[in-house]
Amino acid sequence: MTTPLRIGIAGLGTVGASLARLLQTKTDSITRRAGRPIELVAVSARAKTKNRGFDASGLAWYDDPSALAREAEIDGFVELIGGSEGAALECVRAALERGVPVVTANKALLAHHGVELARLAAENGTELLYEAAVAGGIPIIKTMREGLSGNEVSRVYGILNGTCNYMLTRMEREGLSFDLCLKDAQDLGYAEADPTFDIGGFDAAHKLGILTSLAFGTEIDADSIYVEGIEAVTAEDIAAAGELGYSIKLLAVAQRTDTGIEQRVHPALIPAAAAMAQVSGVTNAVAVDTDLLGSIMLAGPGAGGDATASAVLSDIMDIATGVVLPTLGIPADKLQPYVRARMRAHEGGYYIRLSVHDQVGAFASIATRMAENGISLESIVQRRRARAGDKANAQVILVTHETTENAVREALRAISDDGHLGGQPQMLRIERLD
Amino acid sequence: MTTPLRIGIAGLGTVGASLARLLQTKTDSITRRAGRPIELVAVSARAKTKNRGFDASGLAWYDDPSALAREAEIDGFVELIGGSEGAALECVRAALERGVPVVTANKALLAHHGVELARLAAENGTELLYEAAVAGGIPIIKTMREGLSGNEVSRVYGILNGTCNYMLTRMEREGLSFDLCLKDAQDLGYAEADPTFDIGGFDAAHKLGILTSLAFGTEIDADSIYVEGIEAVTAEDIAAAGELGYSIKLLAVAQRTDTGIEQRVHPALIPAAAAMAQVSGVTNAVAVDTDLLGSIMLAGPGAGGDATASAVLSDIMDIATGVVLPTLGIPADKLQPYVRARMRAHEGGYYIRLSVHDQVGAFASIATRMAENGISLESIVQRRRARAGDKANAQVILVTHETTENAVREALRAISDDGHLGGQPQMLRIERLD
Structure with missing residues (x-):
């Protein structure tokens, strides 16, 4: 496999320019790892004259990214325009329809059109790669897909x-x-x-x-x-x-x-x-x-031009090996509809911070309302008052044992109705990591 | 691609048995992810009668793992025997020579024969995968190779x-x-x-x-x-x-x-x-x-039957996709000879713990010898004595700024020669993580 893989990039912002530089400067190590040369042959961006730190002289230039996707002689298309609709969506569709593998760093595009694009890739016997779309340089997509x-x-x-x-x-x-x-x-x-x-x-x-x-x-x-x-x-x-x-x-x-x-x-x-x-x-x-x-x-690193470009490059190198995997890990026609769990049913512990007016009454109210909703408390801390003697500003911090979101919201509503709170209660979820 | 990938496993210890169970029970999700069924067809282990929690009835049984590697009708060979020489080495060689892809969890085998086996895989147009050999279930090999x-x-x-x-x-x-x-x-x-x-x-x-x-x-x-x-x-x-x-x-x-x-x-x-x-x-x-x-x-997780089996399984699934990558990331004939850096030249900070007899004399000796070797100290702490007034058991703990291993060893030798130490000095390297 010594035929070069020809790449077109649409979008020459920080990541696009960084990628173009990498493709032009790291040729030896890229060829060694990919098993064949990877050659940047075409680009598309708004301003043609701008100096972006790479040699644009030998490259085919397209004002329209979709024209690049449709017409350029490429084996891989890289979308770095951004945005879930418009130019980004159009050019990715155009490349996939032509059977050209696509690499993108565009999370919004994936989040809104990922399933449609996965189907389009499958129908045309090609693939869509997006390592850079989630957590920048961390290879989480490869890890989860493979x-x-x-x-x-x-x-x-x-x-x-x-x-x-x-x-x-x-x-x-x-x-x-x-x-x-x-x-x-x-x-x-x-x-x-x-x-x-x-x-x-x-x-x-x-x-x-x-x-x-x-x-x-x-x-x-x-x-x-x-x-x-x-x-x-x-x-x-x-x-x-x-x-x-x-x-x-x-x-x-x-x-x-x-x-x-x-x-x-x-x-x-x-x-x-x-x-x-x-x-x-x-x-x-x-x-x-x-x-x-x-x-x-x-x-x-979750972001940054080089880290993101590096993730895009690893996708390009996967194209070079010739393997085609389903976009979302399993074939697009095997994806199940998403069934949403009700957030109110969320189970876990909670951190609650309350500003209370009257401590004694407030403590009684808190204890009663929590008990009424079946919530047991791991700890209760009175943190401080803004000024000594100013009961209106006492802060009470509660940590609950495992309970449901519904129960906590009910209890907080009842405590608020009891009239002891000096402001909106703060409620944060505790995530168990074990 | 609905042709099943036929697998033979040599070695049915904890990991091998766990893998066999997975292949027989998770057939649906494995087929969906791999794009084709993966079928266990042959096994080799010492004790044939032992119940290992999977159905061995339909499987070809080999007493000799190398015979399995040479003769069984398989598309992938899994070596889980262990050890860097003997049976493990022989059967892996046999499978690669036949052009059958090999998966192993055997770190000792890789450490001692990895380059030879990488060459053998390349010569026979096949591959050697070993995700489970390093850090168990962590996909570090895939991350570094791809x-x-x-x-x-x-x-x-x-x-x-x-x-x-x-x-x-x-x-x-x-x-x-x-x-x-x-x-x-x-x-x-x-x-x-x-x-x-x-x-x-x-x-x-x-x-x-x-x-x-x-x-x-x-x-x-x-x-x-x-x-x-x-x-x-x-x-x-x-x-x-x-x-x-x-x-x-x-x-x-x-x-x-x-x-x-x-x-x-x-x-x-x-x-x-x-x-x-x-x-x-x-x-x-x-x-x-x-x-x-x-x-x-x-x-x-660095170990455990299921975690290791899972890593082996992800390698098997990579075989199912049909892509063949160089064993060590780059073609075996492009690997450079390893050039060893001299450990004495190691640069870094050091933690040093000394048991000293006489504090005043020891402190003077430490300060002088460190200075003579160009070592500057970040901190000096006298930790405690075993018994009050017992000068022979004072513990002095030093943290150095960046220096070389050679300098530290020289200084410790000199301090020891000065006769103030009540035992072997403890020297631990500080690793900078930024």
Whole structure:
């Protein structure tokens, strides 16, 4: 196999330019590992004149990415435009319809059109690869598609958003406020000017939707994911959790339950002594619980031009070997419809922080309402008052034993109705990692 | 592709029996993932009559594993006999010579004959797979052979022996002695009656030899590995390291240096806040530092029948897809000879524990000898005396800044010659993880 694999790239942003540079500079080691040369032959981007650090002189240039996908003489098409609709979707469809293998880093595209594109790839005897779409440089897609074969997955979960993890890490280690950490994240380029997509949990949800499909053989249904961002997490919660032996992370979790598959993204308390609690800064991590392997965890850089380009490159090298695997691990026509578990039925422990007016009355109310809803408490801590003697600002922190989300919400509603609370109760889920 | 892939297994111990059960019970999910049925057709083991929890009735039975490899009508041969020579080596050679793909969990075989077998596989247009040989159920071989393509590795390191990690974890968490933890490990079946192979670091060295080859494209040279076991680590070292913010782990490290590739297995201090420091009990972990990806880490079960069988099964499923990759990541004829770095040149920080007779004289000697060898100290702690007023039993603990192994050994020799030490100095390397 010494015929070169000819590659076209649509989208020359940070990742695209980094990939083009790698393909032009690492030719020896790429050829040795891939068993044949990999040659960049065509590109498409908006601005043709811009210097992107690679030699564009010998390459076919297309203004229209779909034209590249339809017309260029290529053996692999790389989509790095981004966005779930429009140009990205069109050019990926065009390449697959022509039977050309596609590599993409586009999680939104996969989350919204993954099943359709998996079918299209199968119909045309080609494949769609997307290692870079989830957890950047961590080879979690390869691991789940190929490495866990034969295992039944019971849960997949992880830290899938670097921006949130960076902020929570700084809040934990330096006791800083949410707003200050967000500003720093924006200054460092880890967060967008409008950070909603990251800190609201939506980016993590897109990635989780893909992992859920791989884990359970179901169709991707990212719209059914329960999503809660980190906006309501305070430095006080992080400190209180720390005293109780927990760390707070934005977790994305997909889990098989009796009523269906639970997909949820939310801040969660995890044991501070767990390896995942040490995953700090913009690093991502994914853990998979299975019947045969027990639990495995992968951690590494979740983003960055070179790390993402490296993941794209490993997909391209898989194309070079000539093997064609089903996009979502099993044949597209064997994927089961996704059956959503009711979030209200979620079972687990809870961390609850309440601002109370009147301590004695509040404690009685808390104890009664919890008992009425069958909730037993692991610990009750009164943390501090803002000013001595100011009863309106006492903070009561509860950690429950295993219970249901429904029971906790009912109890909190009743405590609130009793009139002892000085603000909205804070409720965070505790994730068991064992 | 609905033709079944026919498999023969040689060796029906824990892993072999577990694999046979999986192949007979998980047929639906295996077929769905592999794209074709995988059928166990032949087995070989010493005792034919033993009940191993699977149905042996329809299977061809061979007393001689090499006869199975040579004669059975199979599309894949699984070697689970163990040992680097004899039956295991013979039957693997026989299968490869016939062009039949081989899967093995045998680290000793790979460590000693990996390059020869890689060449034999290439010559016969077939392949040798060994995911289960390193770190049990963690897909590190797949990750290094396929997922890191395009990356230059600067270091690969990890916790590769579950027995040692189990013992060190208990010593750390419960303050127990080495001997007590070893006895418990033996009672639980984590350690052999003769535990030398595990606690002496030799098992980890076999695995490291394989990882080194994959990381650096060099021939396997497990005999050149510097190996130091955990026998000399005391509960006192672990406690002192903990106070200084470190955890002690048996690390296996391969690292590119100016003079060659350093391969070493030894107890090392790592920052207690690192994710790898939280890898506890029999869990294994491997981290890879690369130019593009930065650092990624994989953690999971290092042993166990089902976990190992699962890794073997994922290799079998790779055979089912029909792709043939070079055994050691790059073609066998492109592997470079291994060039060993001199361990004396190892650079890093050191933890040193000295038992001193006379404090004042000892301190002066330590300071002078360290300075003479260009070693600067990060911290000096006098930990305790066994009995108040008994100067002969003062313990002095030093942490050095970055220096060379040679300098430290010279300084310790000189301090010892000065006559202030009440016993052998303890010297442990500090591994930088950033």
